[in-house]
Each structure stands twice: as C-alpha cells, then as structure tokens.
Amino acid sequence: MSSSLDVFLLGALELDSAIELQERMRDEIAGRNDRHGVLLVCEHPPAITIGREGRFADVLIDRDELVSRRIDVRWVNRGGGTFLHLPGQLAINAIVPLERLALGLTGLRSAFEASLIAMAGDLKVPAERSTAAPGAVCRCGQFAFIGAGVRDWVSYGGMLVNVSLPQEILDLVRWTDTDVRVTSLSAQRTRPTAVSTVRESLIRNLSQAMGYDSYHLFTGHPLLHRTTRKVYVYA
Incomplete structure (x- = not known):
C-alpha cells in the first residue's frame, strides 16, 4: 500500500483544466485504501471564483470591465468566499x-495554516492564522486564503x-466580510519574491503538516487536458 504524496507542478493552468483534473484525482483516490495523496500546484490566468460563503456583490468592478480585462467569474463548489486568481x-490544490x-x-x-506560517517564517515574514477568513495574515494584511x-x-x-500582485488588482474583489486588508508577500517584504521560492517552501511544509514523510515531484500530468480560454460573467 502506498503512503506517498505526489506533487505535480503544472505551471500556468486554466481553471477548467484544474477543476477537471482535480475531479479525476479525487475519484481515483476515493477508490484506493491507502494514504496516497496528490498536490496540484499551478498559477491561473485572470479569473474570479465565488465559493459557498461568497456572493456576486463581492465583485467590485462592472461587467464591461470584467470583459475588457478578460476576467471570467465562476461559482464553484468549495469553502471560502470570493477569490481573485x-x-x-x-494555487495549491x-x-x-x-x-x-x-x-x-x-x-x-x-495543516494548511501551519504550512503557510512556516513558509512565511522561511521568508522572515512574521505571520499568524487569520481571524477574518481561513488563511494567514502578516503585518500588511492577509496574504493567503483557504478554500x-x-x-x-x-x-x-x-x-x-498572493506572492507578487499589484494592490490595485487585489482590490477588484471583496475577499472577506471584514475590513482586513488583502496584501501580497512581496508587498510585506518590500522587494520582489519569486513564486518558485514560495512554492518549494509550501510543498515541503505542507507535506510534513499533513503527515507525509516524503513527496515526489513531477512536471505536468498525463491526464491533464488543457482547455481553450473562455470568459464567463454570471449574475
């Protein structure tokens, strides 16, 4: 029986492709009887997802601007509120x-929050669990969200x-129902922060927090079907 954690580095990946691959992996793991798990690690093109605690009113720009920026809006079956991608x-799934x-x-x-705090510590950023929404906060605000x-x-x-994003972009949605500021690690550190550095630390710390002794890294996935970009804006 396997107790391994397989980590797939997928680069830039459309939401549809990520959701489809997650569903296939979820069905496969549900049919096993061991501790085998999967992390899908990627970055998404511009999109907004609304989870079970979110609402369309959290989107703070109008439809015309959403279309001009090519930002699609999706309702998704996950915890958490409204997230900008x-x-x-x-993104670590x-x-x-x-x-x-x-x-x-x-x-x-x-386990998620412990890995976020440990990763921030690797970057010399004091962080703690957020009381506004699941995730982690630093002095400048909340830089990570769990859904x-x-x-x-x-x-x-x-x-x-949020590793390195302009503040004006982060302010396009209402991430929480509180007045907690949303920020990025690069803003907190006041210097550029590489996504690859954050990725390595998070994978290492999350695998330990979930109880895995080791993990295996892969680039790409044989079942990944990359989709053509479409833009959806729902009310």
Whole structure:
C-alpha cells in the first residue's frame, strides 16, 4: 500500500483544466485504501471564483470591465468566499484521503495554516492564522486564503497565496466580510519574491503538516487536458 504524496507542478493552468483534473484525482483516490495523496500546484490566468460563503456583490468592478480585462467569474463548489486568481499567485490544490490520514476538514485547515506560517517564517515574514477568513495574515494584511471541500472523505481545493500582485488588482474583489486588508508577500517584504521560492517552501511544509514523510515531484500530468480560454460573467 502506498503512503506517498505526489506533487505535480503544472505551471500556468486554466481553471477548467484544474477543476477537471482535480475531479479525476479525487475519484481515483476515493477508490484506493491507502494514504496516497496528490498536490496540484499551478498559477491561473485572470479569473474570479465565488465559493459557498461568497456572493456576486463581492465583485467590485462592472461587467464591461470584467470583459475588457478578460476576467471570467465562476461559482464553484468549495469553502471560502470570493477569490481573485492571477499569475503571481500560487494555487495549491490538495487531493488527499482525510480519514486515512486521520484528518478532518478542521485538521486539514490547521495543516494548511501551519504550512503557510512556516513558509512565511522561511521568508522572515512574521505571520499568524487569520481571524477574518481561513488563511494567514502578516503585518500588511492577509496574504493567503483557504478554500477547500470534501467528498467521500477526499479533499479538493486548497490554498491561494498572493506572492507578487499589484494592490490595485487585489482590490477588484471583496475577499472577506471584514475590513482586513488583502496584501501580497512581496508587498510585506518590500522587494520582489519569486513564486518558485514560495512554492518549494509550501510543498515541503505542507507535506510534513499533513503527515507525509516524503513527496515526489513531477512536471505536468498525463491526464491533464488543457482547455481553450473562455470568459464567463454570471449574475
């Protein structure tokens, strides 16, 4: 029986492709009886997703500007509110068997937050768990958000980490119902921060926090079907 964690570095990936691959991985892991898990690590082209705690009113720009910026808006079946996705932001989706790892959704959230705080520590950024929305905050504001779900005791979704994004872009949506400022790691550090550096630290710390002794890195995935970009704007 396998207890490995496979980590797939997928580069720039459309939301449709990421969702489709997550669903296939979730079905595969649900049919196993071991601790084998998967992380899908990527960056997304411009998009807005609205989770179970979000609403369309969280989108703070009008339809014409959404179309001109080529930002699609999607309702998705995950926890969390309204998130903006862009290059310069790291998405880590965890498809892992929670029951076999002795984790529930609360334990998974704790593992996510512990890995975010440890990663920030690697960058010499003091951070802590957010009280505004699941994720992590630093002195400048919240730089990471958690939006996960579970089906058949297998998780999907995961974390978004704002690594290097302009503040005016972050302000296009209302990320939380509080007045907590949304920021990026590069803003906190007042210097450029490489996505690859954040990615390496998060993978290492998250695998440990979820109880995996080691992980295997892959580039690409044989089942990945990359889709053609379309723009959707829903009310």
